[in-house]
Amino acid sequence: MTTPDLTNIITSTGESLFEISNDQTVLLVFLRHFGCIFCKEALIDISKKRKAFEGKCIRVVLVHMATDEVAEDYFKNFNLTGSTHISDPQCQLYQNFGLLKATSSQLMGLKNWVRGFEVSIGKGIEVSIRNIGDAFQMPGIFVIKGGCIQDSFIHKSPADRPDYERLVRCCISESLV
Numbered sequence: 001m002t003t004p005d006l007t008n009i010i011t012s013t014g015e016s017l018f019e020i021s022n023d024q025t026v027l028l029v030f031l032r033h034f035g036c037i038f039c040k041e042a043l044i045d046i047s048k049k050r051k052a053f054e055g056k057c058i059r060v061v062l063v064h065m066a067t068d069e070v071a072e073d074y075f076k077n078f079n080l081t082g083s084t085h086i087s088d089p090q091c092q093l094y095q096n097f098g099l100l101k102a103t104s105s106q107l108m109g110l111k112n113w114v115r116g117f118e119v120s121i122g123k124g125i126e127v128s129i130r131n132i133g134d135a136f137q138m139p140g141i142f143v144i145k146g147g148c149i150q151d152s153f154i155h156k157s158p159a160d161r162p163d164y165e166r167l168v169r170c171c172i173s174e175s176l177v
Contacts, residue, residue: 003149004096011061012068012085018147020084024057025171026144027164030094031064033133034074038158042139043078049164050080056172065089065133074132091137101136102158145171 006018020026029046032039046060053060062085064071075083088094141162143151150170153162 003144003147004093006144006147009086009093012072012083012087015084017061017086017144020059020061021144021147024059025150025168026142027053027058027060027168028097028142028144029060029062030097030099030140030142031062031133032137032139032158033135034064034066034070035132036135036158038161039139040078041161043075043080045161045164047079050083053164053168056168058168058171059084061086063088063093065091065137070132089133091134094137094140097140097142099138099140099154101134102138141167143167143171 006021007016009017011017011020017026017028029042031042046062050060060083062071062075062080062083064074064085065088066074067089068085068087071085071087072081075081075085086093138158139155141153141164142149151167153160153167155162
């Protein structure tokens with residue numbers, strides 16, 4: 001995949017993705033809508049790993065479909081206050097990175113139901129009808145360094161759970177591992 005032009009993608013901190021990726025590795029996480037149980041699971045996972053990533057010069061940047069104000073309020077619930085993020089309510093950035101809309105079988109498949117039940121019961125994550133964003137938009141994750149995509153994880157199902165450590169391993173020097 002060709003890396004989209006990162007110079008015009010401005011984050012909540014006023015920096016471009018290009019600037020950030022020249023300074024440190026970026027873990028660019030495209031989230032599903034905020035009512036999605038798997039989006040909530042991803043935010044919990046990222047919250048737990050955030051400090052370790054920062055210690056390895058990896059900056060997490062979250063892409064969402066809400067306003068900045070709604071997102072910042074939402075991130076507080078997941079101990080992600082002060083996170084760098086990008087608002088993309090029209091899903092243009094999602095499209096630029098090749099993230100597609102889900103098919104009905106991707107959304108309603110047995111895997112989603114089983115994993116959704118496991119996440120809801122096993123982790124106590126509430127199912128929500130609050131849908132801020134496009135419920136058909138698929139998520140994805142990109143590791144960017146020096147303005148170029150180094151690795152990615154493209155969800156085949158909303159229920160897919162990425163291995164964040166494996167993704168960033170391509171950009172961590174041996175002395176940091």
